[in-house]
Amino acid sequence: QGAQLGDGHNGGLTALDEKALLQQCYTSKPYNTQHSIRKSEAVVSFSLQEDVAAERRKQAVVEQVMVDQLSRAVISDPEQSMRADAYKEAPGFPGLGTAPMCFRKRTLHETKIRTKSGLTENMLSNKLRFDSRIISRNGRDACRELIGFFFACDRSLTVYEFRQFGKNRTNALPFIQKGVYQHQRGQKKGKSYDLSDFYIGANLTFRSVDHNLPESVKQKPVLTLRVISIDEAAMDFLKMTSMEFKEEISKQVADDSKVFKKIQGVLRDTLSKRGVRVITGLGKYFRHTDKNRNGFLSQADFKEALKVFHLEIPEEDFESLWLILDDNKSDKVDYGEFSRAVFGEMNEYRKAFVRKAYMKLDFNKTGSVPMVDITKCYCAKKHPLVLAG
Template identity: 60%
Template sequence: MGNREPLPTSEQDIISENLPAPTSKYKLKYQQYETEMKEGYKQYSQRNSRKTKSNITHQQSLRNKIDEKCLKGEEANTDDITTLDRKALLQQGYVENPYNTQQSARKLDAEIVAAEKKKQMVAEQVMIDHLSRAVISDPEQNLTIEKKESAYVLPDSKIAPLRFRKRTLHETKIRTHSTLTENVLSHKVQFDGRILSRNGRDACRELIGFFFTHDQSLTIYEYRQFGKNRTNVLPFIYKNVYSHQCGRRKGKQYRLGDFYIGANLTFLSSDHPSLPESIKENILLILRITNINQVALDSLKTASVKHEDDIIRQEADDRLVFKAIQDVLKEKLHKRGVRILTGLRKYFQQLDKKGNGLLDKEDFKQALKVFNLEVPEKDFESAWLILNENGNSNGNGKVDYGQFRRSIIGEMNEYRKSFVRKVFMKLDFNKTGSVPIIDIRKCYCAKKHSQVISGHSTEEEIKSSFLETLKDACSKSDEVSYGEFEDYYEGLSLGIVDDEDFFNIICTPWGI
């Protein structure tokens, strides 16, 4: 121990006195290790510095965007942009922080699988109903059975009880004239639909329809789920041959060409006594096709009967008239959509003293004037003529104001509408048709709003802004109906061009 050279102070602190001195080999390894550690720390510091600078730059760009929006909002004062409009426009802040695409993709895949299961279940039920109903209900099947039953008027002890006897549904030797086969019923087009209604329970019904080419008939079924495990599939519109009840094709039988995404199917409510009372309150039941089996449709189109060319031309001309008006109003509605659409609904309801949803020409002209949505007189007259000729006036010179608004202002596409319905169905888990404001507050999450991330606003401020603009759309202060919820997002949709931007705006705060 006495021959050992004194160690540097740093080594004396680390190495115990009773250990042998490190050899030159291990000293070299230690120096290499020390050099690597220093180099690694240096690289880590540089990366951390770059990351911090990147975050600062990102936050600065977000602030710049926010300031830009505020400046634009101030400049827009001359265009009648109110504080309420600006608060509604805050919802666009979710566009800057897209919804988690990986999480969204997983949810979407699960939803697609669940939707396919529903469709398969409904399709199986349709086949069961119509393959068995024809046999059971055919009067010929009862002839033999009635004769047998009449022979046993009194009970006989020598005859075995009914439960032990061999029983058949009918005498199989009898041929029936109305029996459908699986092959005949397989030539069909399956589609999803929703009811055009402001009633939340009706608007959110899950409807799946079928159009059969063998006799040009159609049927619509409703899929209902009670809790997690209990489901029910029942006919909503019974299988029959139906005709258009309004529009250019009024009175004409439904054909294959009438089925496409966005098409309307119209039925007289009085012809379907089993419909819910809320639907029978209206003269017409209007069902919008939201999705369709395009493969089956394309394969059957070759044998379909073409519609008259003049009707197709007339419908195209009608769309051009409404498109011209919508283009005129688009700029006026761009930043004021939420306030104007919700305001129009309230205004129409005040004018509708009878509560039947119908108003006359002067009422609509006055409404457009009140909300600074005037359109050229010629275009207005053309639109009014089309709405009257297409059977929307019910023969009394009045038009349904829901139809008028959809035609003059337009509406969001079915992709966007599907997410609005999905959110409302999530909120309205009891299927009452309205949601308490307190539940809206609990479910709405503003964590991923750009202003919250940048520190410009708090979660509570963004949430309060949303609730304030939503409450303004409501007739009751403590709850939101489906129609009011839909109007809010319909107005917001008018200022959003990209579907994916709308997807982020509605999916991010609601977590769907």
């Protein structure tokens, strides 16, 4: 679940501390008990409404996927408008030629076009639905609402993006077209996805050039999607019906996890005193060092960064970490992946709340939120768990 990081104090008040003290009179105490109860009830009611709306969006995407896979090939097939033999039974009046294309019968039961796929609705119903997010430093891409489906019948998968246009118009558009895909990173590189690859926290990797993706996403050769939730009921059903499901974790994956946890344990004491300053400072340092603006740095760059911020990692552990992260043997590693491995990550349940809050602050969908807006709306210094450490 990642290391829990806290911000320490060195005695003096920082600018953020002064702002927090300034807003305490507005945010620390409710007006009275009755006001507090009403406020709590309103929050619960609003949260329930959001959950219902989210479930409706997912159901709309499910219906759109079934429509796309079962009927779009027939209804939208361009050959249907060109083939003359499909309309031999509907000639025009004698001497007037054939009827214009817009007046010809093009209903589904009249067409002569056949679908290339033999999939049926019953076969496609054996699917696993999962929610995912893009791992990206681009705020707009990171907040895209992606809903994916893994079909057990042919081990194919597809990912749709739910988009809202204005207040009333919504649509579900294909983000990753349905197909059989292989891992592009990690120990399973080159192997096709199967049911055991889908769990909360799993990474799904795709070649960016193989898909019609936004330009901001195509800047990296590999697109990484993080699974943030799955349909547990569907997973249990598919596990029972699948004869090939294997849930065991490979020895290599377990060893990699041990390396990450060992390094995080070494740094935990240091980060507990100045964690926020170190993480934000390292982020600025990495961006400044990244002259190519591609997000990748060399081993020497990372070692120098750790030295600047007085973070000591044993050489043997650092080499083990580098072998895991540099799986392409390119001598360069994405500094976002490096940070997640060294510091750990917030679990996906908690991160879902962070994304929700971020999207509310970024109501214009610009991909960034000013720090002043965050400090005005969020201050956890009075929270009992924060006070307890």
